[in-house]
Amino acid sequence: MRHLLSTGDLSRDEALLVLDTAAELAQVGDRSVKKLPTLRGRTVVNLFYEDSTRTRTSFELAAKRLSADVINFSAKGSSVSKGESLKDTALTLQAMGADSVVVRHNASGAAHRLAEWVDGAVLNAGDGTHEHPTQALLDVFTMRERLGRLDGLRVAIVGDVLHSRVARSNVLLLHTLGAEVTLVAPPTLVPVSVHTWPCSVSYDLDAVLPKSDVVMLLRVQAERMHDAFFPSAREYSRRYGLDAERFARMQDDAIVMHPGPMVRGMEISAEVADSTRTTVNEQVTNGVSVRMAVLYLLLGGS
Amino acid sequence: MDVMTPSSAAYLIRGARIAGGDAADILIRDGAIAEVGTGIDAAGAATVDAEGLVALPGLVDLHTHLREPGREDAETVAGGARAAAAGGYTAVHAMANTDPVADTAGVVEQVWRLGRESGHCDVRPVGAVTRGLGGVQLAELGAMADSAAGVRVFSDDGTCVSDALLMRRALEYVKAFDGVVAQHAQEPRLTEDAQMNEGVVSDRLGLAGWPSVAEEAVIARDCLLTEHVGSRLHVCHVSTKGSVQILRWAKSRGCNVTAEVTPHHLLLTDDLAESYDPVYKVNPPLRTAEDVHALREGLADGTVDCVATDHAPHPAEAKETEWATAAMGMLGLETALSVAQHTMIDTGLLDWPGLVERMSAAPARIGRLAGHGRPIAPGEPANVTLYDADTASDIDPAALASKSANTPFRGMRLPGRIQATFLRGVPTVLDGKIQ
Numbered sequence: 001m002r003h004l005l006s007t008g009d010l011s012r013d014e015a016l017l018v019l020d021t022a023a024e025l026a027q028v029g030d031r032s033v034k035k036l037p038t039l040r041g042r043t044v045v046n047l048f049y050e051d052s053t054r055t056r057t058s059f060e061l062a063a064k065r066l067s068a069d070v071i072n073f074s075a076k077g078s079s080v081s082k083g084e085s086l087k088d089t090a091l092t093l094q095a096m097g098a099d100s101v102v103v104r105h106n107a108s109g110a111a112h113r114l115a116e117w118v119d120g121a122v123l124n125a126g127d128g129t130h131e132h133p134t135q136a137l138l139d140v141f142t143m144r145e146r147l148g149r150l151d152g153l154r155v156a157i158v159g160d161v162l163h164s165r166v167a168r169s170n171v172l173l174l175h176t177l178g179a180e181v182t183l184v185a186p187p188t189l190v191p192v193s194v195h196t197w198p199c200s201v202s203y204d205l206d207a208v209l210p211k212s213d214v215v216m217l218l219r220v221q222a223e224r225m226h227d228a229f230f231p232s233a234r235e236y237s238r239r240y241g242l243d244a245e246r247f248a249r250m251q252d253d254a255i256v257m258h259p260g261p262m263v264r265g266m267e268i269s270a271e272v273a274d275s276t277r278t279t280v281n282e283q284v285t286n287g288v289s290v291r292m293a294v295l296y297l298l299l300g301g302s
Numbered sequence: 303m304d305v306m307t308p309s310s311a312a313y314l315i316r317g318a319r320i321a322g323g324d325a326a327d328i329l330i331r332d333g334a335i336a337e338v339g340t341g342i343d344a345a346g347a348a349t350v351d352a353e354g355l356v357a358l359p360g361l362v363d364l365h366t367h368l369r370e371p372g373r374e375d376a377e378t379v380a381g382g383a384r385a386a387a388a389g390g391y392t393a394v395h396a397m398a399n400t401d402p403v404a405d406t407a408g409v410v411e412q413v414w415r416l417g418r419e420s421g422h423c424d425v426r427p428v429g430a431v432t433r434g435l436g437g438v439q440l441a442e443l444g445a446m447a448d449s450a451a452g453v454r455v456f457s458d459d460g461t462c463v464s465d466a467l468l469m470r471r472a473l474e475y476v477k478a479f480d481g482v483v484a485q486h487a488q489e490p491r492l493t494e495d496a497q498m499n500e501g502v503v504s505d506r507l508g509l510a511g512w513p514s515v516a517e518e519a520v521i522a523r524d525c526l527l528t529e530h531v532g533s534r535l536h537v538c539h540v541s542t543k544g545s546v547q548i549l550r551w552a553k554s555r556g557c558n559v560t561a562e563v564t565p566h567h568l569l570l571t572d573d574l575a576e577s578y579d580p581v582y583k584v585n586p587p588l589r590t591a592e593d594v595h596a597l598r599e600g601l602a603d604g605t606v607d608c609v610a611t612d613h614a615p616h617p618a619e620a621k622e623t624e625w626a627t628a629a630m631g632m633l634g635l636e637t638a639l640s641v642a643q644h645t646m647i648d649t650g651l652l653d654w655p656g657l658v659e660r661m662s663a664a665p666a667r668i669g670r671l672a673g674h675g676r677p678i679a680p681g682e683p684a685n686v687t688l689y690d691a692d693t694a695s696d697i698d699p700a701a702l703a704s705k706s707a708n709t710p711f712r713g714m715r716l717p718g719r720i721q722a723t724f725l726r727g728v729p730t731v732l733d734g735k736i737q
Contacts, residue, residue: 085622085623086623086624087622087623105624107625107626107627108497108507108509108578108625108626109507109508109624112577113578113624113625127508128626129510130507130508130509168506191504191505192500192505192511193501194505197505
């Protein structure tokens with residue numbers, strides 16, 4: 001593994017290695033001194049073209065726990081805002097000796113492009129509506145931790161699949177790991193070729209809920225409503241939102257996941273969001289471990 | 303190929319297979335074809351040994367972006383004309399989406415004059431249909447038609463004349479001077495922010511889709527409008543199987559519609575976008591193998607009338623970016639004949655006369671371009687291309703004459719090589735070199 005651009009590039013063994021490594025590294029977080037010397041002297045650049053405090057902080061923490069030097073390069077207030085191209089920025093970081101570039105960009109494929117231009121390991125931290133591999137890895141890590149298995153696990157992914165990099169990465173990774181994925185969304189929010197994806201599709205959340213071990217909710221952005229993907233927030237919520245009543249119809253041990261940030265009252269009600277079966281905060285914690293594992297494996301730490 | 307006395311005004315082309323037929327000699331004198339036959343003896347004429355080469359009437363492109371005025375960093379009229387000559391072309395139609403837009407007699411005359419000065423290729427300007435390509439008000443089509451440039455092809459290429467009423471008016475108006483409206487068929491609302499063909503690949507890559515229906519719906523509408531007002535329509539760069547079917551249907555009803563297909567749509571498919579390399583980003587986008595197959599069939603049976611390059615030079619910085627911000631378009635002039643041979647001749651779909659019809663005669667006819675697209679016969683203008691169909695080479699962007707290097711055929715092995723191009727008897731390419 002030279003870069004992490006798509007979960008589709010991970011074999012089953014590679015994916016399991018990331019999860020197992022993350023499980024080991026998670027113990028560091030429980031110590032009073034939360035630090036390993038593994039990546040001492042290595043430089044990790046966080047190159048963020050989109051505001052994402054959550055993901056950037058998680059990567060920063062992961063790198064620092066492995067003793068790497070971390071540079072945060074945000075598009076705002078940098079040479080990027082003066083019109084510098086992605087390629088020139090990449091070459092600049094290269095010249096500074098970055099061993100790894102963690103990139104978040106609003107353009108699909110930006111991480112792929114970057115990987116052609118720099119020698120260091122490129123870690124896709126979310127590219128447009130394409131993929132968000134570490135999110136999917138932390139999601140399956142959380143599933144495995146909570147439910148003890150991935151093989152045969154029935155996972156419903158609910159919401160704006162069309163525009164979701166989280167959904168794309170999860171469908172590919174969960175399929176590789178033997179889970180059965182069902183996408184649930186209004187027909188306007190699934191891609192036209194979704195029948196070629198390794199998953200099933202349903203427009204009916206109520207039919208899928210009782211048969212699911214995991215219900216993963218995706219954030220629904222208000223602007224989708226203005227683009228006529230659905231008539232109103234209220235109607236979306238009625239048909240696809242997870243409220244207490246629907247939650248009660250889920251299996252007793254089924255869990256609810258959300259990549260955050262949540263829109264309470266839209267795709268998830270406050271009661272469900274705060275339930276102990278909702279793993280939002282665990283996902284955040286696990287995110288640090290998974291990102292430590294990926295950095296460790298990519299940078300060949302010893 | 304040896305040229306014995308290059309300064310001579312007369313050329314004797316020896317042993318060329320005219321449109322792929324039997325070997326014959328062609329004597330060119332005073333800008334015209336003086337004689338065609340075997341064993342021609344012409345004292346004082348420079349001899350061009352063309353044994354084994356195919357002689358074709360000079361190619362005519364209905365769809366070229368020369369970028370001047372405005373984007374001389376990407377291409378100039380003179381540079382584009384040289385690239386055209388290198389590709390075997392003797393005439394190109396320069397699209398109107400320059401800066402300023404070619405929407406007045408002044409701008410089209412400027413482009414026409416620059417072409418004349420270049421001497422490498424006849425440059426026929428295309429006039430914009432609407433002012434500033436704005437899609438709101440008709441440009442002064444009559445003034446451009448009456449200008450020295452003699453514009454007959456009008457197009458807002460790059461954007462679609464999507465307003466049905468405005469399209470109707472344009473179709474009606476050009477009847478007064480035997481013009482044709484060349485439509486860039488793209489329903490704008492269905493293609494907002496569109497990045498590539500909508501389908502399996504776009505869905506996987508997370509790139510916003512450009513659905514086939516956005517092209518097909520406009521073509522269907524325009525064919526019906528054209529029939530209704532009794533005018534003439536040309537459809538630019540047809541890219542989908544459905545478009546071919548609609549055109550076949552419209553022609554069977556007697557609609558006066560013609561259509562073009564680009565070399566890249568005859569060969570390349572949308573899975574190339576998996577590299578996220580914007581050299582493959584073009585509008586309309588690369589489609590699927592099924593579409594490519596239908597386009598080849600449509601070109602073979604005449605549903606699609608001609609090959610047009612949509613040659614679109616872009617500077618490196620417009621392509622060395624993330625996909626979404628990259629410019630759309632690819633080079634085509636210098637590889638068009640090779641791609642056409644590879645996809646249509648070598649597959650047995652067309653013979654050489656069929657290819658001559660689609661790359662020279664038909665485009666000249668559609669553009670009402672006198673003196674081009676004529677057969678290689680005595681008394682005709684000496685616009686002749688000599689082509690070596692029996693060689694093959696790897697496409698090297700750096701070796702192209704164009705100012706830009708954005709060829710999607712980079713690194714591909716393609717057949718053929720232009721050995722010579724004559725424009726009214728003057729060699730613009732000789733011995734494979736631009737003169």
